[in-house]
Every structure is written in C-alpha cells, then in structure tokens.
Amino acid sequence: MWDEENFPEYIPRGERVSYTEPITANATVRFGMNESDVVGLGSEPFLILTASADKVLSKKSKVEVGAEVFFSTFLQEYIRYRSIAFPEESITGDEDWKRAGAYLGYEMRFNRVAAFVNLGYYFYYPYDFEGRVYNRLGLKRYFGESQKIYGLVNVRAHAAKAEALEFGVGYRF
Secondary structure (H helix, E strand, O other), X not given: OOOXXXXXXXXXXXXXXXXXXXXXXXXXXXXXXXXXXXXXXXXEEEEEEEEEEEEEOOOOEEEEEEEEEEEEHHHHHHHHHHHHHOHHHOOOOOOOOXXXXXXXXXXXXXXXXXXXXXXXXXXXXXXXXXXXXXXXXXXXXXXXXOOOEEEEEEEEEEOOEEEEEEEEEEEEO
C-alpha cells in the first residue's frame, strides 16, 4: 500500500563524471593445435602474433583495432598434400603458408573478465583457404593489480566454420 508518511526524499544525482582513458597499445601471442579438413593429415601447431590499440569507451566497453601474423603449419602440410593429390589444380607446393590480417574488435568487460568479438580480413593471403574474412568470439581474463596482463581463449572462424580454438596471453602497455 502507498505510504505517504514514509516516502523517501528525492535524492538528486551527482555531477556526471566522464570516464576517459588514453588509447592503449597491446601485444598478444595466441597458440594452439589445428588440423585441416583432410582426414589423416594430423594436428599441427600454430602461432599468431598480434599488435593492437584499444580505446576505452566506458567502464564496461572498449573498441580495438589490430594487425596480426598467422603461422599455421597445418596449412603448409595442406598445400603440400593438394599439390601431390590434385596436380590439375596447378599448385606447386611451394606457396607461402603464412597469412597476415587486420581486425576491428569490441570488448564488453565484467570486472576482470571480458567477452570480445573481432571481425578481420587477411590482407596477405597467398593461398586461398576458407576465405579472406574471419571472426573471433572469446573470453579474456585480466590478472594482477594493474590488470595489464591477460589470458584469453577464443574461437576463430570463417563465417560459421571454425578453424581454430586459440589460447593466448597478452600485455596491455
């Protein structure tokens, strides 16, 4: 029931404080095991080196832009296999298996844990495998008092086809 006598007094909001932080650089190393769609080629390790910059928009969100280099040795074995198994495709087997890409990302933070999504494009792509556009969906965990070191786990995919489960560590400068 409505109680007029015990109704709380109006409490005005305080001055609105804008949350600002400068653009920050990041370095991340991602790694894991990967295999191609060909049965019997086996799993191969991969390494991804990433340099990025992020801008904090609020206490809970930030945007990120970055560039990365992919060293996926499964792709080297896949190219060699295709050159032998399908000579009509004019694959020599000497094609470069490394890739480089750039991405845009968004991160939503919940205390020390963050969920992130990235959309990327391979700008160096000497061998066609699954397409030039890739995406990531993952979780990040910040460590330490300054929260400059983080660990992450994510799935990198091309449209709806997953290529790799990536584990990584990074540093926020």
